[in-house]
Amino acid sequence: DTAVSQTPKYLVTQMGNDKSIKCEQNLGHDTMYWYKQDSKKFLKIMFSYNNKELIINETVPNRFSPKSPDKAHLNLHINSLELGDSAVYFCASSQRQQGKETQYFGPGTRLLVL
């Protein structure tokens, strides 16, 4: 009964390819996120998605596009992968609760671009 799940857990691919990472939450939350953790373990927000409202971190290249088929899913599609995209990508979710929005994280997807 995993709360936030991601697939795949590991992804190794060639530069220039297009890939997708899937995220699902069964907590009934209304907001989902994607974060990137680089090789130095620094964690940065990429996107926040709430009820069809997408908020994008302006530093994220437009090769990255989140897609939400429904409230429980937020997938991340990456076009034309580059070496610098290698990182661990975490999905998270939370419920709007006036200052009490604890975020629950998935186990991460380890992406390696060769």
Next chain:
Amino acid sequence: KQEVTQIPAALSVPEGENLVLNCSFTDSAIYNLQWFRQDPGKGLTSLLLIQSSQREQTSGRLNASLDKSSGRSTLYIAASQPGDSATYLCAVDNNAGNMLTFGGGTRLMVKP
């Protein structure tokens, strides 16, 4: 732009010690502040969330404090145990879509 800094970057203590992890942030107009734990190769687990109107939160051996005016938070761990060994991350929510800004983390090692 919010910036979050955590000191120290790494800490090693013998079992049983009480310890304090520090977090500072540059923009005091925060919505809430959260402390997370990350084990090697794993995701993040939420430990404590302090709303902007609160001064501290406690959970078991953990106590987190918040001083918004000075832009600081501390995580106090009492009677540390080897199982507490992990990276502890501080994150600030400025209510911009609830997107968190994380500090660089403190890697804690508690030796038996």
